Amino acid sequence: MSQWTLPFLDPPSRAGAPKGKYALIILNQPFSFPLLSRVWNACRWRCCADGGSNRLYDLLSSTEGQDPKRFYLPDLIKGDLDSIRSDVRKYYESQNVTVIEDGDQYSTDLMKCIHSIEQKEQAEGAQEQYDIVLLGGLSGRLDQTIHTLHYLHKLRTTRKRVYAITDENVGWVLDEGEHLIHINHAVLGQTCGLLPVGVDSTILSTKGLRWNFTEQESSFGGLVSTSNHLVPEEPTVWVKTSRPIWWVAELRNLA
Known part of the structure; x- marks a missing residue:
């Protein structure tokens, strides 16, 4: 019997982040700061799928505080890069965030990011997969939502746990x-x-x-x-x- 829990949604505690291995992929859909904060702090590795970098940058630019963007630097931005704005790319590159352009037109930005997680697992020689949390994917354009439903249906044969989450x-x-x-x-x-x-x-x-x-x-x-x-x-x-x-x-x- 498969067991399912959602520790990446629990409020922060003195015990720190959940003990599991979680990887975050930020998609090009809106999300709130409270949701971002919870899943970000629960994950060991974070990636923006192309235009997801704009969402992250713009949300943090509108959040009060002393430049909160510097506390939320992704490990990777990847995609065909037809959506990321030039100012956003310039900022993250200035912060030494890796930005990779992948022009493969037979894979979506989400698929490209999943591939990077697989490469990371291979490089680490890990016996245990990362549990993947998609921030976005179930709202906005219907074709993109269908892609999420379709792709996660396919991923079940190779990945143990992939979650999609929005504010709703x-x-x-x-x-x-x-x-x-x-x-x-x-x-x-x-x-x-x-x-x-x-x-x-x-x-x-x-x-x-x-x-x-x-x-x-x-x-x-x-x-x-x-x-x-x-x-x-x-x-x-x-x-x-x-x-x-x-x-x-x-x-x-x-x-």
């Missing part, structure tokens, strides 16, 4: 089998969903939701569990699925 929700792919999702109700809101994206149908069983399923078929042509609810008294949600599906949950305001 967090989601990831549950591969076929059984899963136990540990729920922090202080971070997650009430609403959740199980979405049969990328499969013709799946057979679902659940425990811990307001509306549970027992061997229920779910498909885009039939039943889809949207606007389901987490139960405040339940610390976990158990899911059994015959095919890969997307799990999404509402995120509370972290400010």
Whole structure:
């Protein structure tokens, strides 16, 4: 049974960052400073996918404080670089941030950043993969959201854990089998969903939701569990699925 927790969303503590290996990829979509601060401090390595660097730069430029940009320097900016502004690139290069232009038109900026994580793992000779947190990917342009859904569906065969998060929700792919999702109700809101994206149908069983399923078929042509609810008294949600599906949950305001 796969176990799922979200320590990268917990408030900062005296114990410091979560003990797991987390890598952050910032996409070209809006996000708040409270969300950025939590996931940034939880991750060991941070990367901006092309225009994600503009989002980071602009957010920190509008944040009060003594140039907070210098406390949030990514390890890498990578993509085809058709979105990064010249002033943003100039600033980060002046801060010794590595900026890599990859002109491969058969891969997206997100895919290019994932490849850099794989290269990093190989160089480190690591036996354990980084868990990847995508900041963005589930809002904005529909085609970009579909790309996130599609790419994470494919990545499940090579990566153990990849999460996508916005200020409104967090989601990831549950591969076929059984899963136990540990729920922090202080971070997650009430609403959740199980979405049969990328499969013709799946057979679902659940425990811990307001509306549970027992061997229920779910498909885009039939039943889809949207606007389901987490139960405040339940610390976990158990899911059994015959095919890969997307799990999404509402995120509370972290400010």
